[in-house]
Amino acid sequence: MNYRYQESGAISTLKEIVKGESILPRKFMIGIDVGGTFTDGVAVDETGKVYIAKSSSTKGDPTIGVLNTLRKLAEQSGERIETFVPQVGRFVYGTTVATNALLERQGREIALITTKGFKDQLNLRRIRRDNGYDLRAAHPEPFVSRHHTYEVTERVDFKGNVLMPLVEKDVMATARKIEQAGIASVAVCLLFSFLNPEHERKVREILYRELPGIQVSISSDVCPEIREYERTSTVAINAYLTQTVQSHLEKLEKALADLGLTAKLQIMQSSGGVTASKMITDRPVNIFLSGPAGGVVASSYIGALDSKKEKPNIIAVDMGGTSFDMTLLTGCEIPLSVRSVIHGWDIIVPTIDIQTIGSGGGSIAWIDAGNGLHVGPQSAGSTPGPVSYMQGGEQPTVTDADLVMGYIDPNYFLGGEMILNKEKAEEAIEKLADQLGLNMVEVASGIYSIVNECMLGGLRVATLQRGHDPRDYTLFVFGGAASIHVPDFAAELGIHHIIIPRDASVFSAEGLTISEIRFDYTKNISRNTAELTIEELMEHYQELIAKGNQDLAETDIPEEDRYYCLRADMKYPGEFSEFIIDISDCTHSIQEAVDCFAEYHKAQYGYAEDEMPDIVNIRVSAFGRMRKPKFARMGSQGKDSGHAWKKTRNAYFHELNGMIETNVYDGTRMISGNQVSGPAIIELPTTTIVIRPEQFCFVDEYSNFNIICNTEDRNDE
């Protein structure tokens, strides 16, 4: 059995695997990514040819948008949806359904069951305030109300012994109250359940019996780790998401099956690995960051494609309709964390470290009482959407401003598939202009600058405030609107180099097609290594590996493509924090694992202690290798882009104080080596790139667009 695996090295180790005999999709590999505004799709056929498609997200029922996009992919590849879907060998799905459900509080009210005396964990948050210096900040309202938090009499001690048996009639009484409240999903977190899950299981059993059809999430299943608040938060989020995610996935699977899909639906998880859809139905918390994960996986993969070069530092930024996501990949490594705070909520499942702010193409421009112009945080999303979509939106958005400024061609939006109404956008912005006493284009440019300033602020937090110099990073820019905006402010952070993947607007969907299967398991063993034999330790690991083996088998991963990473949360007795140590290569003896920890401690902190360390939790990540699409590479075909010139169009550049006759290029005709100097616009069917004055753009050998910004030098002497 192969244990070798480096955390977040998934992508770099994949190159060797491409040749390997893994499960061969029949014909198409599909990635579909549902965002706030658009549902993006990528299909790769067996020759490596890539088809892309995009349609509006359908918020009420995301399945409709998925099918629309799928239909377009079928057409692109010269098929009808009925003949296309049965040829799909791999279908990977990324979705913001979980994130939206929590952020917008769309889910139905849930109940929480705790040990008696401890009902306020969620509200207390261990008293943490995210900005300790802001005494005027709003308190994040917990998503389980206090009157739907129920206590049961029971107690387990710190060794896992039962001090007070579960009083079953408490649970029955609670069941009645839950029934009366019409609640359909329940989270259970009892003290020390990570050591002894019996009471939680019993509660679940009683609820199942008393309330047929009820959903129950228990913390000893979802995240069996010490610390009651963090566990409660995770399991409550899980319960909150269960119904929304489950009903959505059921509907989607049925629709796909009706179209003849035989491949099993796979879902992107927050960890950047995918899993089978059926594994997610009781673990929706694992797909909390499913949506943006695909783009991060793709950035890591594409950034490291050129094996001759040192792996670059990347900031992956994704601007969609409703949000702007940022991830720092130092040396192309996907940053993973086992304890995260996402949108203010604590989650203890493996999650990519993605930071988000609420700025996007759909962000609404508005004027406050003091005549100040603002953009967002409200978003028009995809319905009603920007004014120019003519779907009932009346408030001007960032996309409307981009249109008015001449950046977007109203007749070439989604490659001409959707015609935007520029006049409507102008009217809407004119209204703001009248109030402000400015001219319309100035206001559009103001909207553009304000949203850019928000994104710039977000990037400052993501880099500078974490001690990273953005000047050491390359920006990977994707999502439909990003390449209109990001080039305008990258230079302010001193960023010199921007890469816009050719399929930027569907990049997250592309990432889905190159992702691996991943399952994560944790077990608390709380033992000192002095009294632990390697046989005992490996028995614990084997238990988790067996689960992984079974889950991988159920996901149709052949044995030779399964591999495991073994980690241990270790600490010296007396220390309170565990260090997560990869011991995949140190499993021959306990001493080997102990040395591995001592080495890590010494390397990180300058010393190791004399005592034998404790192992608190053990962790297994189980991976299934997947075949990756191949990306074609082309040598330089010359600098001249004359063949791709389309026309000129008036576009507003604040640097030049006005509307400028700007060259517009057909990006689909630009090939390796071609260059364009700013100001200029490059149009691709689903992406528009605005090159600012004093910048220039070239196409690299993987056909991606590269913008070089004119940055001031550092103050180095």
Added chain:
Amino acid sequence: MNETVKPNPITVEVIRNSLESAVAETGATISKLAHSMLFAECKDFSIGILTADAELLALAQYIPAHQGGMKTNADAILRVIGKENLFPGDVIMTNDPYLGGLHGQDLLLMKPLFFDGELIALAGCVAHRTDMGGMSPGSLCLGATEIYQEAIRFPCVKLVNRGVVNDDIMRIYLANIRMPQDQKADTTAQLASLDQCERAVLAVVKKYGLKTYKACVKEILDISERRARLEVEKIPDGTYSFCDYTEHDSVEDRDWAVRGTMTVSGSDISVDFTGTDPQALSLINCAPYSHIPKTWQSLMYWADPSIPKNQGLYRPFKSITAPKGTIVNPNFPAPVGASPTDTAGVILDAVLTAFTKACPERGWATWSNCNSTTTFYGTNPETGKQIIYSALDGLAIGGGARANADGWPASQVEASSMMIPSIEVTEQNVPLRYVKREFVTDNAGDGKFRGGTGVIVEYEVIAPMTFSYISIRNRHPSPGAQGGTDGGPQWAKLVTAEGEETALPQKITNVKVKPGDHIIVCNAGGGGFGDPKERDPELVRRDLEDGFISKEKAEKVYNYRKD
């Protein structure tokens, strides 16, 4: 680059943020390595970087009073030792409240940082240590009337001399404190954090060059000053009075007033504590330098929270006057062990009320900095090892109601980086069992916006131990503002295994408890803001449904009628 040329604003931001993240990451290190729960789970420590002239430069989110105290400590180090006697590899150890510290339990290690032989910065790590000696475990020495009875004092001594640990100092130190082995590990963790901080700062200086670094440091402080002054200018000129109380000094059970005025003139502030009561006999006195950082902090909380925290933010304070011999500035050798959560906490609470008086529309009712502390000591039957455990559940204090929102449910202002302990982690390490930790009905101050609700905690004792309890805000709970009522009081009681109940005074020590005894501690509720009769009935209905208020209160105070 010419000295007079303004540094590139991006570089200024990069350097400022690099220093702050060095400070933040250093904190992550120490909390991982430390052996005491105070560090590791509750994060009762702070890191800071100061300029070579002892001006606060980079602080990140820790405990602001610790960091302000670091400044007064650093002043003392430069005064006592002198810049010319600081060398690369030195680490100074100090905890003397009469040389700038907050109280003897807070041990500061400070490392001078050199670049090309030049002193460029001071890196500090101050931590509330489990024990620093003195007549009570945990060094909160109730009944003390002289500082000699409290923590052993290290008055700016070199613990490390040019990279070599001074074994004499270490032996004196370990000989005078309880649980020397764990404490040695904590000291090692503190030293490791300073080394890490040093590496990070020197990397920044190396990357950008010393000249650029210095120019940026000056600009970093100036930017904060400019922004702080803009905030002060928004406050109407005038003189605003304040008065609040501290209680029970462990010898005398009475009250002491912290009184004074804040005068705002343009972008300058002056604070004068004239009128404050004379010093107390025992440990509740404010450490003699502490009134300065505590007063600074009031502006830090009042001003725009996005202003970078450093010395520049405090420059609008033109003068801070504290008459000698008062409870805010006692004469030597008055004991000061309980200063941070007693009188020093009241200073911050009180000065902030003056800001709210000046600008009620941006203000809030009192959100107290005076948490109770319950400390247990004994032997862990599981390991046979000695334990000294400060249960920081007392930090879960109800927040003051704001001018336009209810108070934060339960948190502590000052201890912004600290957390209440994990119940499961505590039970694995201390012979205590939690019976409950939950909100208290009707504990919040009433108002148009109500205060946050304090938390009640009940512990069952598992093995024979001794405990102490110190608290204030019993007779003088967190005041309401603009017509809001005061929050609920802090109190504690002991219920023996036999069922005998005793209410505990605000200061008590050496209470022996046995298995089966219960200790119940209730934390302060936040003050209310505005007239309760103006409260939105829907909010009253929800509070009632959630059990934050009782039916009686809903009807009597809020005129609530269920339809």
